Amino acid sequence: MTAAAPWWRTAAVYQVLPRSFADGDGVGDLAGLRARLPYLAGLGVDAVWVTPWYPSPMVDNGYDVADYRDVDAALGGLAEAEAFVREAHGLGLRVLVDIVPNHTSDAHAWFRAALSGDAQARARYLFRPGRGADGALPPNDWESCFGGPSWTRTTDPDGRPEEWYLHSFAPEQPDLDWRNPEVRAEFTDVLRFWFDRGVDGFRVDVAHGLVKEQGLPDGLGRDRRTEEHPGWDQDEVHEVYREWRQVADSYDPPRVFVAEAWVARPERLPLYLRPDELHMAFEFEPLHVAWREGPWRRVVERGLATAALTGAPSAWALTNHDVVRQVTRYARTQWPERGSNESERARWGTEAPDLALGRVRARAAALLTTALPGLVYVYEGEELGLEEVEDIPAERRLDPIHTRSGGRDPGRDGSRVPLPWSGDRPPYGFSSGGSAEPWLPQPPGWGPHTVAAQERDPASTLALYRRALALRREVMAGPLAWSAAPDGVLAFTRGTTAVWVNFGPAAVALPAGLRVALRSGPAPEGSLPVDTAAWLVPDEEGSR
Numbered sequence: 001m002t003a004a005a006p007w008w009r010t011a012a013v014y015q016v017l018p019r020s021f022a023d024g025d026g027v028g029d030l031a032g033l034r035a036r037l038p039y040l041a042g043l044g045v046d047a048v049w050v051t052p053w054y055p056s057p058m059v060d061n062g063y064d065v066a067d068y069r070d071v072d073a074a075l076g077g078l079a080e081a082e083a084f085v086r087e088a089h090g091l092g093l094r095v096l097v098d099i100v101p102n103h104t105s106d107a108h109a110w111f112r113a114a115l116s117g118d119a120q121a122r123a124r125y126l127f128r129p130g131r132g133a134d135g136a137l138p139p140n141d142w143e144s145c146f147g148g149p150s151w152t153r154t155t156d157p158d159g160r161p162e163e164w165y166l167h168s169f170a171p172e173q174p175d176l177d178w179r180n181p182e183v184r185a186e187f188t189d190v191l192r193f194w195f196d197r198g199v200d201g202f203r204v205d206v207a208h209g210l211v212k213e214q215g216l217p218d219g220l221g222r223d224r225r226t227e228e229h230p231g232w233d234q235d236e237v238h239e240v241y242r243e244w245r246q247v248a249d250s251y252d253p254p255r256v257f258v259a260e261a262w263v264a265r266p267e268r269l270p271l272y273l274r275p276d277e278l279h280m281a282f283e284f285e286p287l288h289v290a291w292r293e294g295p296w297r298r299v300v301e302r303g304l305a306t307a308a309l310t311g312a313p314s315a316w317a318l319t320n321h322d323v324v325r326q327v328t329r330y331a332r333t334q335w336p337e338r339g340s341n342e343s344e345r346a347r348w349g350t351e352a353p354d355l356a357l358g359r360v361r362a363r364a365a366a367l368l369t370t371a372l373p374g375l376v377y378v379y380e381g382e383e384l385g386l387e388e389v390e391d392i393p394a395e396r397r398l399d400p401i402h403t404r405s406g407g408r409d410p411g412r413d414g415s416r417v418p419l420p421w422s423g424d425r426p427p428y429g430f431s432s433g434g435s436a437e438p439w440l441p442q443p444p445g446w447g448p449h450t451v452a453a454q455e456r457d458p459a460s461t462l463a464l465y466r467r468a469l470a471l472r473r474e475v476m477a478g479p480l481a482w483s484a485a486p487d488g489v490l491a492f493t494r495g496t497t498a499v500w501v502n503f504g505p506a507a508v509a510l511p512a513g514l515r516v517a518l519r520s521g522p523a524p525e526g527s528l529p530v531d532t533a534a535w536l537v538p539d540e541e542g543s544r
C-alpha cells in the first residue's frame with residue numbers, strides 16, 4: 001500500500017447505534033457520543049459509522065426516515081450532529097452515516113402527501129391496484145423481509161379500500177420508485193447536504209433493492225431473503241450508483257460509499273464495485289460462518305477473490321445490529337458450514353450458551369479479522385466481548401421482526417442493548433443522570449464487562465482490541481498468502497507477519513523463529529491452544 005492510498009482502503013470503522021451508545025435519559029444521544037469520542041480515538045479506529053440519526057418514528061430503529069435533512073431531536077438535532085462531525089475530525093476520525101434510499105418512513109412528508117391524494121407524491125412510491133374481486137388481493141406475491149405480505153392496502157378519505165403500496169420491510173417503510181427522476185434528484189441532493197457538512201461517506205442501506213423488476217412480477221414463491229427475486233438486484237440500480245459516485249468524487253477529498261448489498265448470485269456483487277460505482281461492500285459471510293477452519297478459509301478466499309477482481313477492498317465484520325452477537329453464536333454447537341439469523345435465534349431457549357467459550361472464540365476471531373487485508377468494522381460492544389441479550393421480555397422487544405412473526409422470532413433487540421460503561425448494575429453508567437432506565441433492558445452481570453472494569457484489566461477483551469487495532473497498522477501490510485500448518489489451524493502471512501488461528505481439537509506448536517506479538521488468550525511458551533489466535537513476527541521485530 002503506498003502512502004497515497006486513500007484512508008478507507010485499510011480503515012478500522014466503529015459502528016455506533018447512537019441510542020445505545022452513551023448518555024441521555026435512558027436513550028443514548030449525540031452528546032453522549034461526542035463525550036466518548038476520545039474513547040473511540042483511544043480504541044484505535046479510523047472512522048465512526050453512525051446508524052440512522054434522522055427524525056424517525058422508530059418503527060425500525062431509525063431505518064424509517066421521516067426527514068433526510070435533519071437529525072432526530074431526541075439525539076440532539078442537526079447542530080449537535082455538526083458539532084460531532086467537527087469534533088470527530090479534530091480527533092482524526094472520519095464520519096460515515098447511513099443513507100436509507102429504498103424506503104422512507106410513512107411519516108415522511110412525501111408519503112403523507114401521497115396518502116392524501118397528491119398524484120405527484122404518489123408516483124414517488126409503488127402504489128398498485130390489487131388483484132382479485134374488488135382488488136382485495138395484493139398486487140403480487142412478494143413477502144416482506146420482516147414477515148407477512150410486502151403490500152398494505154390504503155383507504156380513501158371515506159374509508160373505502162383503495163390501492164396497495166409496496167413495502168419490502170415494515171408497512172411503515174413504503175418503498176420508493178427509483179424509476180421516478182424526482183426520487184433520484186432528491187437523493188443526490190441529500191448526499192450533497194451531508195457532504196457539505198463534512199460527512200466523509202455513507203453506508204448504503206439495502207443497496208441492492210432500490211430498483212424492482214418492471215411490472216413487479218410474482219416472485220413465484222422464491223424466498224426473497226436468499227433467492228433471486230424480482231424485488232432485488234436489477235441492472236438499472238447501477239445507474240443510481242454511477243450518479244452517486246460522481247457526486248462523491250466532486251468533493252475534495254472524495255467521499256466514500258459502503259454497500260449493504262445482498263445478492264443471491266455472488267457473481268453479481270462485483271457489479272456494485274465497479275470503479276465508477278460504490279467503493280466497497282460488506283462481507284456478510286463472517287456474520288454467520290461456523291467457528292471452523294474450513295468454512296472460514298472459504299469465506300476469506302471468496303472475499304479476497306472479490307477484492308482481486310474489483311480492486312475494491314474487502315470490508316470485514318464479525319457482527320452488526322442485525323445479527324446475533326458473535327460471543328453467543330460461538331457459544332453453541334457449531335453448524336457444519338454456517339447458520340442464519342433465523343436458525344441462530346431459533347436456538348434460544350433450546351441450547352444453553354457457553355458464554356465463556358464464546359468469548360474465547362470471539363477474541364480469536366477478532367485477531368483473525370483484524371489481520372485480513374481491507375477494512376474491519378467493529379460493532380459497538382464487540383470490543384467489550386458482549387453477548388446477545390436473549391432474555392429481553394417480550395413486552396420490551398421493539399423489533400418489527402418480533403411483532404410481525406407473532407413473537408415466534410425474538411428479533412434483533414438482543415444485539416442493540418445499551419453499552420455498559422461503569423459500575424456493577426444497570427444502567428452501568430449509560431445514562432448521564434445515572435439512574436434512568438435504558439430503552440432496552442441491560443442484563444445483570446455486566447459489571448465485569450464495563451469499559452471501566454476492562455480498562456483496569458490488561459487481559460480484557462477491550463485491551464486486546466486496542467492492541468490489535470494499533471499493531472495492525474504496524475504489522476499487517478501486503479497481500480495475504482496461505483501457509484502450511486497443522487490440521488485445524490488457519491495460517492497465513494501478511495509480509496513478514498504470520499497469523500495462526502487454532503480451530504482444531506488440540507494445542508499445536510507454533511513455528512520456530514518467530515515471536516508472539518499478540519495472542520488472543522493465555523498459552524504456554526511456543527504453543528497455541530485450542531480456540532486461540534496469534535500474530536507472530538520475526539524475532540527482532542514487534543517488541544514495541
Ligand code: NOJ
Pocket residue numbers: 060061063100169205206260321322
Ligand atoms: C438493513 C438494516 O441494517 C436493518 O437494520 C434494517 O431493518 C433494514 N436494512 C431495512 O432498512
